C-alpha cells in the first residue's frame with residue numbers, strides 16, 4: 001500500500017483536506033510503502049494490528065472498486081500478541097472458518113456476531129466519497145458507537161463480570177476517507193444510545209505510521 005509519511009496540518013484541531021480529499025500534510029511529507037503483514041501476524045500493539053487490518057481492507061476495496069464499508073475485530077492472543085484473523089462459526093454447522101472482516105454499510109447491524117474469542121477492539125472503514133462526504137467520512141456515523149458497545153457488553157457477560165462491574169477495555173478504530181486511521185479509546189465510556197456523530201473531534205487519536213493514498 002502506498003502511504004504518505006508526514007504531520008497533518010491542523011486548523012484548530014480540525015482536519016484539513018487537500019484538493020483530492022486526502023489529509024493535508026505539512027511540508028516535507030514523503031511517499032512510502034506500507035507492507036501488509038496479514039491477519040495472522042503477531043503484532044505488538046492493537047494499534048499496529050488495526051492499521052494493518054484497515055490497510056488490507058483498503059487494498060481489497062480499492063482493487064474491487066466496490067466502495068464498500070468493511071468491519072472486523074482486533075483480537076488478543078494467549079501469547080500477548082495482537083492480530084485480526086478470527087475463527088467464525090457458520091450458523092447451524094459445527095465448522096468454523098478463518099475470517100478477517102465482513103462487508104456492510106451500517107455498523108448498527110450485528111456483524112460477525114458474537115464477538116470472537118479474545119476480541120479487544122473493532123475497526124471499520126468508511127467509503128471514499130465526494131467532496132461533501134469528506135468531513136463526515138473521517139468520523140463516526142450515527143450507529144458507530146453501538147456495535148463496539150454491544151460487543152463489549154457481550155464480552156463482559158461472557159467473562160461473568162458482576163452486574164454494573166467494570167467493563168474490559170475496548171477501543172474502536174476508523175479508517176477515514178482522508179486516508180487516516182483514527183482510534184477512539186474506551187468506547188464503553190459512551191452510552192449505548194450515543195450517536196457517533198456527536199463524538200468530540202478531539203476524542204479521535206491518529207494511529208499508524210502514515211496516511212493511505214486513496215485516490
Ligand SMILES: [Zn+2]
Nearest residue numbers: 107140141144
Ligand atoms: Zn461508520
